Amino acid sequence: MSATTNGASVSVWMDTAEVPSYPPLPGDIDADVCVIGAGLAGLTTAYLLAREGRSVAVIDALGIGAGETGRTTAHLFPPDEWYVFIEDKFGAANARLVADSYARAIDLVESISSQENIDCEFERLDGYLYALPGNGFKDLEKEYHSATRAGVPVELLPGVSGLAFDTGPAVRYPNQAQFHPLKYLAGLARAIERHGGKIYGGTHAHRVRGDRQQQTVSTDHGDIRARAVVLATHTPFNDRVVMHTKQAGYRTYVVGMRVPRGAVPRILLWDTGDPYYYVRLETPDPALDHDILVVGGADHKTGHDDHPEHRYDEIERWTREHFPQVEAVAYRWSGEVMEPSDGLPYLGRNPMDDDNVYLITGDSGNGMTHCTIGAMLVTDLIAGRDNPWKDLYDPSRKPVHGMADFASEQAKVMARYGEWLTGGDVDSVQEIAAGEGAVVRDGLRKIAVYRDAQGGLHAVSAKCTHLGCAVHWNSAERSWDCPCHASRFDIEGNVLHGPAPEPLEKIDLAPDGAPPPRSPRAGTRGRNAR
Structure with missing residues (x-):
């Protein structure tokens, strides 16, 4: 591990x-x-x-x-922006460039794995984008035609075979891939x-x-x-500032469930729903009689759900409804996704x-x-x-x-700074249960406090070291997450994910959980010391 x-x-x-x-x-x-x-x-x-x-x-x-x-879920498949939207936003010539770059990326992973003898379970697979009956067939037709114009050898099908549910129409993208990252x-x-x-x-x-x-x-x-x-x-x-106004951080959730070997076809699968789900198989040990069905989705803005465990439950419920073969849950994890304002990544000179x-x-x-x-x-x-x-x-x-979404995103970020005028999550640290964290107000500042299993308190400033937003507790990962630009910190304030360049300021609490007394000088600087 x-x-x-x-x-x-x-x-x-x-x-x-x-x-x-x-x-x-x-x-x-x-x-x-x-x-x-x-x-x-x-x-x-x-x-x-x-x-x-x-x-x-x-x-x-x-x-x-x-x-x-x-x-990640470690799939190598077509852009989740869809070719139809890429063609609409960037033109047919650029859609062809996207398709070319995607194909060459998969080829490179395959080539490196072979040349360097890396046993990473690299596997070529068909990928399927589907729309449930009555949900977006016209969009799938448009996607099929746009992908075709981009040079992708796609196929429009009435459904995905081998599954326990009727997917409705689907676009098949051959020769995609997956691997063990x-x-x-x-x-x-x-x-x-x-x-x-x-x-x-x-x-x-x-x-x-x-x-x-x-x-x-x-x-x-x-x-x-x-x-x-x-x-x-x-x-x-x-x-x-500049790059962080062009993208936003999201948490995404994954559930890995045991499924009998051979009960689900080895394909890549994702849908057009809201919320959407994406699916692949992993074989952690060929000697065992089961695979792991990896299902992801239930995304939300980073720092916007203090107790996101319910998202795992939602994915599990959806999986059991669509894949009745699944057995026990083996894994639950989450990750970070940076969503660019116009749908394409930022790659090149800063x-x-x-x-x-x-x-x-x-x-x-x-x-x-x-x-x-x-x-x-x-x-x-x-x-x-x-x-x-x-x-x-x-x-x-x-x-x-995507200027409308871009402007809306920035407005939401600016609104988050108003949290410095609100109270804490709880009135005192005594209300924080073992294994949980909460933000407590102390005068002009806010303190992020975690209580460990032994009752010990771990306190840091709630002020993100990037641009000063107030962090939120993430109970699923036991971290402090910034709702503005997706910085994340551990319970000691150490940086887990940028753009924050430095850790959160540590704060010593008295044995009763009270913050230390602050000097008059420190009090007058509360706006900068929150």
């Missing part, structure tokens, strides 16, 4: 893979490229660059796959080392600064001087830096595909090669498409 994670839940991937751990950065070093983030985006980029002979240093605050890669990362890490790359765990990057000749990444263990820097941290931490800082973010519901596309694109840019997808995925593009 991975040594570190960014939440309390455990995915089937964490439970069935041995992921190598690496020591922290030993001190100041030099490299051609510093990659920040050891998930799929970071390690794929590092591998491609190291394979070309560049010296690469990878750092991660937690460790290999400890972020969102270990929490953490087994793949473990193999990538070993391949990076064979090609001369260096990987450092437990190394938190605080700042990136420099010019076109050299960037310096400041960490808690030393500086890395590099000609180029790749921010593969799911969402960038070095930019306080608009806020010189030409040698690069981003891979805005993964939407296709993280494994977008991370791989981003790694290919960024590698080309660093190598000085042209890339046909450069303009399409450019992080500096304006959110022309």
Whole structure:
């Protein structure tokens, strides 16, 4: 199992893979490229660059796959934005570029798995998008025609065969894929080392600064001087505003249930409903008589549901209704999805830096595909090669498409700052049960308090270190989540997910749970010390 994670839940991937751990950065070093983030985006980029002979240093605050890669459902299938909407927003030529990038991403994962002998359960499968009877058949017809114009060899079917329920009309996308993401990362890490790359765990990057000749990444263990820097941290931490007004963080939930071997066809499946669901099979042990049916969905804005456990129940209920073969629940986990304002990821040069800082973010519901596309694109840019997808995925593009949703999203974020004028979740820490957290008001500030199983209190400032929103408790992952820009922190205030660059301020409580007395000077600065 991975040594570190960014939440309390455990995915089937964490439970069935041995992921190598690496020591922290030993001190100041030099490299051609510093990659920040050891998930799929970071390690794929590092591998491609190291394979070309560049010296690469990878750092991660937690460790290999400890972020969102270990929490995905690890499918490689068509864009969840659908080709019909991509064609409508970006034009037919760009829809063809999207289709090309998706196909080449799957090919790359397959090629690397084969060339590096990575046993990651890579498997080509058919994918099916379906609409229940009476729900959106005209949209599926449009999707079929748009995908066809994009060069995707799709097929329009009356339904998906082999299932226990009538799906209604469906579009079949042949030659899609799935894999075990953490087994793949473990193999990538070993391949990076064979090609001369260096990987450092437990190394938190605080700042990136420099010019076109050299960037310096400041960490808690030393500086890395590099000609180029790749921010593969799911969402960038070095930019306080610009990129975070172009995307929003969502929590997504997954239930893994045992199902008899062979009872469900080996396909990828997702629907057009609201809420929507997506389905795949995992075989954790070929010697056993069962598979794990992996079903995801029930998304919500990060920090907008303090007790989201009911979402697991909703997914389980839907699964039992549609797949009566399922047996016991084996896994429940959640992950983070960054939704871009116009539906396409942000891959390429960081608009806020010189030409040698690069981003891979805005993964939407296709993280494994977008991370791989981003790694290919960024590698080309660093190598000085042209890339046909450069303009399409450019992080500096304006959110022309989806402006209404973009404006609405920003208005909702601004409204969240009004929470500093409201009371706490509870009136006193005595009301917080063991294993739970709550925000308590203390004068002009708010304190985020967690009570552990032994009754001990863990208190931190509720003020997110990104742009100052008040964090909310997430009981499913035992974390403090920011409802504005999706930063997440553990019970000690350590950063689990950006864009927050620093941990929450720790606060010492008296034995009775009362906050320490504050000096008159501190009281006059309450607006900045919340």
